[in-house]
Amino acid sequence: MRGSDYAPPMWLRSPHVQTLLASSDLRRRRSAQTLAATGAVTTAHLVDGGDGVRLQGHHSVVPxxxxxxxxxxxxxxxxxxESSYMRLTAAQMLGLGFEVFRLNFRDHGxxxxxxxAIFHSNRIDEVVHAALDIAARFAPRPMLAAGYSLGGNFALRLALRAPAAGLQLAGVAAVCPVIDPSRTMLHMERGHRLYLRHFERTWRASLRRKRELFPEQLAFDDATLGLGMRxxxxxxxxxxxxxxxxxxYFDGYSIAGNRLSSLQVPADILMAADDPVIPLDAFHDLTLPAHARVEISRWGGHCGFLLDHSLDSFAERWVAGRLSGHARAAQTSSERTRLAAAIRARPRSPEA
Structure with a gap:
């Protein structure tokens, strides 16, 4: 665990300014323009989540x-x-010569x-299955993964499961990931109510839409939708x-304590000490292998890390840099393995 190099100007040192600007309409519009400026061709795909589950995502590659x-x-x-950080991270990765697949979780986008069936945070199996389908469709290796907030939690769990699933994953990066869901719930309940209210409002709208589509399977009433988050x-x-x-349920998708200690995939985690959504203390309690690193920034809010008035983010550049480094390391390792195999395969001169 080490400190981060991120240091914003004074006017961006409020966690609430960071968090709200990061999800603002202005940044959303700019993210669409930035991704379009890469010249990438983007196509929508339905991918196999296993057991009949279908997930949708967008593949982008520069011709x-x-x-x-x-x-x-x-x-x-x-x-x-289409979240700002997803488009802007995609643009960064495309600029570094990668192709990108942005995946929607069930009931999102x-x-x-x-x-x-309704989305919940323990639906990791379908994300692993979808990752395998995506890997099979697009040939270039290595494959890497990154996620933000709950997506960071999913990315780290994907890395935990990758070896047993047969997924060749060269590295992962996570920004402000949910580590301990139970602590996260408490942190939001005790913090500024703005964030709890935001998630309640958007989740209720999602459940309302789900009920409209599947009224027979999901016959819950409006009183249920009026419940608080917990x-x-x-x-x-x-x-x-x-x-x-x-x-x-919370324990089911927790990655707290020593649960990441068995990670075989190299991992990088970026966290802001002032995050108003995710509590910092869970990060200090992590037990990690040598190839997993945590960087803690004094500032950044929740998935913000904005640099200036342009609303560019340190986090998106950080993700691209870390994933590019993991790809480079995987390529070097692969070349060494091929070289060693070639040397072993050389015919030996007969002994005198």
Whole structure:
């Protein structure tokens, strides 16, 4: 664990300014323009999440180049492939010679119609299965992954499962990832109510849309939608999962303590000490292998890390730099392996 090089100007040192500007309409418009300026061709794809699950995403590649690898990007809760940080990170990766696949989680990015069952944060199996499908469709190696907030949690769990799943993952990067969901809930409840209210409002709209599409399977009433965050999550757990209790559900996708200690994939994590959504203390309690690093910045808010009035972000450059480094290391390792194999295969001169 070490400090981060990020240091914004004084007017950007409020965590609330950082967080709100990072998700502003101004930055959203700029992200669309920046991605378009790369000249990349972007196509929509339905990918296989296993057991009949369908997930949707967007693949981008700059014509005329041989990609150095494929970057899989994962958004946060109630975000989408079109979130500002997703587009801007994609633009950074494309500029470094990678192709990019931005994946929507179930019920995100207007994909509620694809699957009857509701999204929840323990649906990691379908993301692993989708990553395998994406890897099979696009040939360049290595494959890398990055995520923001809940997407960072998914990226790190994807890395944990990659070796057993047969997914060749060269490295991951996570920005302000959810580490301990139970602590995160408490942190939001005790902090500025703006963030809790935002997630309540967007989640209720998502559930309302889901009910409209699947009224027979999802016959919950408006009183249920009026519940607060903790109570609504408890309802979800009891009625739409097999976890039985809120504690079991939170434990199911927690990566706190020593749960990342068995990581075989190189990993980098960027966190802001002033994050108003994700509590910092869980990061200090992590037990990590030598090839996993945590960088803590004094400033940044939640997935902000804005640099100046242009609303460019240190985080998106950081992700691109870390993933590019992992790709370079994987390529070097692959070349050494091929060289060693070639040397072993050489015919030996007969002994005198």
């Amino acid at each position: 005329g180049i041989e990609p150095r690898g494929l970057a899989l990007l994962l958004h946060g809760w109630e975000g989408s492939t 207007g994909t509620h119609h694809l699957n009857p 109570e609504l999550t408890d309802w979800l757990v009891r009625t739409h999962t097999d976890f039985g209790s809120l504690d079991n």
